[in-house]
Each structure stands twice: as C-alpha cells, then as structure tokens.
Amino acid sequence: MWHLTLHRWTGDREATVQHALEHLDDHLAWMREQQLAGKVLIAGPTPDKELGIMLFGHMSKQDVHELCRTDPFISAGLREYEVIPWEVHHLLGIGAFDTRTVNAMNQAKAHQT
Template identity: 45%
Template sequence: MASFIVSLTYTAPIDKVDALLEDHVAWLREQHAAGHLLGWGRKVPREGGILLAKGESRDAVAALAAQDPFVVGGVAEIEVIEWAHGFLDDSIAGLAG
C-alpha cells in the first residue's frame, strides 16, 4: 500500500459546498471504515480540504476520490499526490501502512 494526500479545492460558492456537506462526511466515514482514509480536514482559509489516504495506486485513489459527493456534485476538484515518507513520528506511524 502506498500513501497519498488528496487535495480538494472548492470550485463553487460555499453555500453549494455546504449543501453537500452531510453526504460528504458520510462518505468520508464510510471510506475510513473500509480502510481507505486515515484522516481528513479543512484547509484554512476554507477553500477546500485534505484527505490522507492509502491505496494500491495513484489511479485507484483518484478513482475513489472521484466518488466523493463534493466531486460528483461538481463543487470540488481533486489532486492526488503520492508521497514516500522519509520519517514518521510514532504518533502517526499508521500512515506507513
């Protein structure tokens, strides 16, 4: 398993984003329960979000992220970044897979 950062960038006004927020959070929780997402949070200022993911390939994680209600609903775009950890503190060692 490889590690990925998924960067979401809002492409619509925040009221349109908020209209899909409940579905988005439910999807995040489902993907966490399935073992795909390790964490998530909003960007500051609130212009998108960050997902910490693991997967077999960049394409697999991109396909998964494309199912996010924010993306399906046309209010966000994604960028999937694979990263190879050089160091992880013990508190986040789970990111190593």
C-alpha cells in the same frame, strides 16, 4: 504508495460553498465510510476552508482517483482535486532516520521494479 490529495472549490467560492452545504451530510457520510474502510487515514480542511486535505493509505494512484470521484463534493462539481504520491519515510517516530536505512530502503525499492 501513500497519497495526499488537495481539494479546492470550483467556480465562484461563495456560491459553491453555499451549494456545498446541501451536500455536506453526504460528504461527511462518505468520509466516515472511507475512514472505516481504512482508505482515508486523515482528512480535514484548512482553517479558512479554502482547501481540503486527505491522506490515503496504501493504494494505487488510479484507485485514489476512482475513490475521489465518488466524493459527493467532487461528483457534484463543487470541488476539484490533485493527487500527490507520497513516500512516507517517517511516522510517529518510526522510519529511516539515518543514511544507512534510507539507502537500504532505496535499494529494496529498486529491486521491486
């Protein structure tokens, strides 16, 4: 299962963002480590910097939670996050683009549980 995470500032935004600058190098080093390990596939903020978004590859929801808690922004109490499980069906033109394939994927998933 893939997971999308949404990261929001906690408390007073301006004070939190100012405090976050003290942790930015650590956060970016953490991001690089997770990307090189193949855990965080895509990440970045919204243009207004209100929301951080990360896409995690095949990991359990519990593993995503454990990893997110080690993000310096989160461990310092500057960000809170939400984990959204995501069944990725289409990626770069690869995937289920017809009902026959979607049905086969659903049947295979049902047999796994």
